[in-house]
Amino acid sequence: xxxxxxxxxxxxxxxxxxxxxxxxxxxxxxxxxxxxxxxxxxxxxxxxxxxxxxxxxxxxxxxxxxxxxxxxxxxxxxxxxxxxxxxxxxxxxxxxxxxxxxxxxxxxxxxxxxx
Amino acid sequence: xxxxxxxxxxxxxxxxxxxxxxxxxxxxxxxxxxxxxxxxxxxxxxxxxxxxxxxxxxxxxxxxxxxxxxxxxxxxxxxxxxxxxxxxxxxxxxxxxxxxxxxxxxxxxxxx
Numbered sequence: 001x002x003x004x005x006x007x008x009x010x011x012x013x014x015x016x017x018x019x020x021x022x023x024x025x026x027x028x029x030x031x032x033x034x035x036x037x038x039x040x041x042x043x044x045x046x047x048x049x050x051x052x053x054x055x056x057x058x059x060x061x062x063x064x065x066x067x068x069x070x071x072x073x074x075x076x077x078x079x080x081x082x083x084x085x086x087x088x089x090x091x092x093x094x095x096x097x098x099x100x101x102x103x104x105x106x107x108x109x110x111x112x113x114x115x
Numbered sequence: 116x117x118x119x120x121x122x123x124x125x126x127x128x129x130x131x132x133x134x135x136x137x138x139x140x141x142x143x144x145x146x147x148x149x150x151x152x153x154x155x156x157x158x159x160x161x162x163x164x165x166x167x168x169x170x171x172x173x174x175x176x177x178x179x180x181x182x183x184x185x186x187x188x189x190x191x192x193x194x195x196x197x198x199x200x201x202x203x204x205x206x207x208x209x210x211x212x213x214x215x216x217x218x219x220x221x222x223x224x225x226x227x
Contacts, residue, residue, distance in 0.1 A: 006158075031213075032213040034213065034214070034215065036217075042219075043205065043217050043218065043219045043220050044159075044205070044217040046214065046215070046216075049213055049214055051213055091158070093158060093159065095215065097213060103149070103161065103164055104149075104209070104215050106151075106158055106159045106160075106161075107158060108157065108158040109157075109158040109159075111156075
């Protein structure tokens with residue numbers, strides 16, 4: 001079956017430091033990878049969408065300078081939260097899809113706490 | 116632009132009662148629609164999805180949803196809820212691309 005792994009599952013970082021999280025697709029080729037953030041008590045905001053053979057597209061309020069993303073192959077993606085502050089805390093989900101009209105498979109998320 | 120609205124932030128039902136969680140979407144074309152569930156401090160799990168065909172789709176754990184193009188809705192239903200169904204439910208839309216848009220979520224509390 002299609003699975004998406006994310007690690008670490010939980011992480012704590014000091015304010016102003018950076019934290020890298022990873023996403024691994026197993027059982028399918030991740031043609032696209034989307035990174036979402038769920039801030040406390042809120043819904044999922046799309047940070048950016050990375051599609052094979054296209055530039056990574058960031059949503060409004062999110063930038064490459066703050067959330068650099070790497071999508072080097074069809075099974076792996078990583079995102080770094082640079083200079084993390086309190087407002088960056090939350091659950092970061094990776095969603096991977098094998099095709100444009102296919103279901104998006106989600107990982108369990110990386111929960112970021114910023115001290 | 117595409118959007119998803121879940122008008123009920125919280126819903127409380129008694130165990131064994133029926134359930135409907137509402138979802139309205141905005142998109143001019145034919146959307147791909149999903150319902151996800153998030154249990155406390157966990158990620159997302161897919162309950163069901165609609166791509167085309169029969170407007171009533173069956174999902175896991177006795178959930179079903181009905182797509183209505185005329186009403187731009189995709190309401191989730193369950194005939195008899197269990198206490199373990201307490202969670203946050205998200206309706207989501209994918210509109211002919213890779214982007215998925217989520218609703219704000221509905222927190223379901225099943226009381227004994």
